[in-house]
Amino acid sequence: MPISTGFNHIGTLTTDMNRTVRFYEEAFDAKVRGEVPPREDHPWMKVVDIGGGAALNIFEVRAEEIIGERRRQGHRGAVDHFAFAVDSRATLEKMSERLVAAGAQEVGEVHQLGATLSLFFRAPDGMELEVCCPAE
Numbered sequence: 056m057p058i059s060t061g062f063n064h065i066g067t068l069t070t071d072m073n074r075t076v077r078f079y080e081e082a083f084d085a086k087v088r089g090e091v092p093p094r095e096d097h098p099w100m101k102v103v104d105i106g107g108g109a110a111l112n113i114f115e116v117r118a119e120e121i122i123g124e125r126r127r128q129g130h131r132g133a134v135d136h137f138a139f140a141v142d143s144r145a146t147l148e149k150m151s152e153r154l155v156a157a158g159a160q161e162v163g164e165v166h167q168l169g170a171t172l173s174l175f176f177r178a179p180d181g182m183e184l185e186v187c188c189p190a191e
Contacts, residue, residue: 064102064110065137069180072099072115074158078179079103079111081157082150083139105139138173138185147172147188154186 069075079085080103088110089102099115141147147165151174154162160177167173172190177183 061107062109064112065134066112066114067134067137067182068114068116068121070116070118070121071180072101072113074179075113076101076103078157078159079105082153082159085111107140136183136185138187141186141188143188144172144191147174147186150174150186 076085076087080087083105085106086104087101088104091097091100093099093115101113103111103113105111141150144165151162151165154176158179160179160181162176163174165172165174167190170190171187174186175183176186
């Protein structure tokens with residue numbers, strides 16, 4: 056059995072903190088749980104609770120500080136993508152509408168990948184992300 060109990064947080068970069076946080080609030084009912092104001096030695100950061108004990112640590116940076124083209128796997132920077140978990144296919148299918156309403160781009164179709172159902176999309180800042188559930 057793994058010693059880890061799962062993810063605590065994932066750090067991600069954006070050029071527009073307000074747009075990015077609003078997207079996760081609207082699409083996933085996420086909640087801001089903490090904030091570090093910008094300082095000379097640290098960018099503006101918000102801790103966004105996405106459920107299940109996991110969070111996004113979102114840092115606002117200048118566009119030139121975000122490496123990678125964000126369009127092709129292997130060229131998206133150090134974090135290629137991450138996936139949100141939901142409990143069922145019904146919830147996964149509802150996510151398409153929520154994502155579009157919240158400003159996601161390129162929301163795909165639900166696909167089965169082994170024992171997992173998957174839905175890919177692009178967040179408003181262009182990062183490719185995924186929502187998954189068991190394929191029961």
